[in-house]
Amino acid sequence: MRRESLIDLQELLWHGRYSVKSHAARHARAEGFTEADMVHVLENGRELAVYPEDCRMLVLGYISFSPQLHIPLHVVVDYSPYRWLDIVTAYIPDQPYRVISRERVAILVSERRERTVRPREQRSRPKTWRLQRI
Numbered sequence: 001m002r003r004e005s006l007i008d009l010q011e012l013l014w015h016g017r018y019s020v021k022s023h024a025a026r027h028a029r030a031e032g033f034t035e036a037d038m039v040h041v042l043e044n045g046r047e048l049a050v051y052p053e054d055c056r057m058l059v060l061g062y063i064s065f066s067p068q069l070h071i072p073l074h075v076v077v078d079y080s081p082y083r084w085l086d087i088v089t090a091y092i093p094d095q096p097y098r099v100i101s102r103e104r105v106a107i108l109v110s111e112r113r114e115r116t117v118r119p120r121e122q123r124s125r126p127k128t129w130r131l132q133r134i
Contacts, residue, residue: 004079006047006059013042018085024075027091033073037063038090041075048074055080056088 012018020028020035028034045061056078062070074093078086 004055004057006042006045006057009057009077009079009085010043012079012083012085013039017083018087020087021089023089024087027089031092033063033090033092037073038075038087041073041090042077042087045073045075054078060093 018039020038024038025035028038040063041061042059045059047057048060049058051057056076059075059077061073061075063073064070072093073090075090076088078088080086
């Protein structure tokens with residue numbers, strides 16, 4: 001299992017060692033962005049989620065339509081072929097800041113386990129049971 005960084009993948013872009021898959025091309029046509037926009041995001045964006053077991057990465061960047069209008073664009077790349085980069089898909093996200101990587105989830109879970117938890121005080125049982133939000 002290889003763990004690549006975005007900087008490593010950018011080197012492949014600069015040498016033209018990438019391809020745009022049909023799914024990404026369909027999204028580009030439907031949503032109004034270009035291959036150049038996808039490459040721009042990969043060159044200037046940031047890693048949003050990394051899936052090392054799948055050799056994939058989700059990158060967040062912005063495309064500019066005017067000086068006042070910048071739209072987020074997610075680009076998913078597959079780096080499983082040796083020294084080659086496949087742009088699997090790209091799309092304009094509904095909520096660009098809500099994605100959490102598996103690594104971040106693992107960190108949050110481990111931090112939660114490490115905290116000490118005090119037992120709750122016993123309370124008398126309510127007469128009727130209702131679902132309560134936690």
